[in-house]
Amino acid sequence: MSAIDDLFTKLRAENRKALMPFVTAGDPDLEFTAEVIQELVARGAAMCEVGIPYSDPIADGPVIQASYTRALDKKVKLxxxxxxxGAVAPQVSAPLVTMVSYAIIYRHGVEAYADELNERGLAGMIVPDLPVEESPQLAEICAKRDLSLVQLITPTTPQDRALRIAATSSGFIYYVSVAGITGERTQLPPELVERVTWLREQTPLPVCIGFGISQPEHVRMLSQVADGLIVGSAVVRRIAETTENGRQATLKSVGDYVSSLLAALN
Incomplete structure (x- = not known):
């Protein structure tokens, strides 16, 4: 079993849900990324997703795109x-996963990338642009190393294709709440609960919802049907304030925000 399997087994036994913040690696620098991961886990985040900056974002909105650009401008490397x-993972009690384009994995070497994660104690990878037709090979490579391969299902994914994606996924299913790009939203689609309910009936994997979640009201609504919630742009936007407010103030701001979501979640 992977670290993510263990996490959700524990959460289900305790009747709790997972809050999974997203941060961009290297924004504003790698030292701060390490600090904010530790802060988020200390506040109660069940898992942290770490975005690998990429010059051609797949479904990222302007906030995350800008964070990727800032990191790449500072020559942050894989x-x-x-x-x-690898240095942070042993210091925190929550699994760490990379959100990474398949183009980066492929260029680095598929098995080499999986080995790198395994050697550093990371829990897996979220690959938003991995076609389901090409996923069995990566799924097998990850399974041999007890890594989770998390894939995305969107509101526009046909049901038969969603089942194929679920079959080669592990850890959890990342359900995209809205058609479009990441970003904070005031409202979420009313049919979201129905779609997630259907998906949970089709797979034993936990289903976690991301894209657009930013308010305690979202958390309260979706915690009824999801195993976990992913919050990205709202966290990344607060991290961008380091240049104006300073690092310690920003760490507190991000931590307080995540604590407010956790209070609504559990």
Whole structure:
């Protein structure tokens, strides 16, 4: 079993849900990324997703795109990110996963990338642009290393294709709440609960919802049907305030925000 399997087994036994913040590696620098991961886990985050900056974002909205650009402008490299995560992983009690384009994995070497994560104690990878037709090979490679391969299902994914994606996923299913890009939203689609309920009936994997979640009201509504909730743009936007407010104030701001979501979640 992977670390993510263990996490959700524990959460279900305790009748709790997972809050999973997303941060961009290297924004504003890798030292701060390490600090904010530790702060988020200390506040109660069940898992942290770490975005690997990419020059051609797949479904990221302007907030996360800008964070990727800032990190790339500072010459943040994959090797440095993985080294940082390898140093942080033993210090935190929550699994760490990378949100990474398949293009980066492929260029690095599929097995080499999986080995890098495994050697550093990371729990898995979320690959938003992995076609289901090409996923069995990566799924097998991850399974041999007890890594989770998390894939995305969207509101526009046909049901038969959603089942194929679920079959080669592990850890959890990342359900995209809205058609479109990431970003904070005031309202979520009314049919979201129905779609997630259907998906949970089709797979034993936990189903976690991301995209657009930013308010305690969202958390309270979706916690009834989801195993976990993913919050990205709202966290990344607060991290961007380091340049104006300073690092310690920003760490507190991000931590307080995540604590407010956790209070609504459980």
């Amino acid at each position: 090797a440095g990110i993985l080294n940082m995560l």
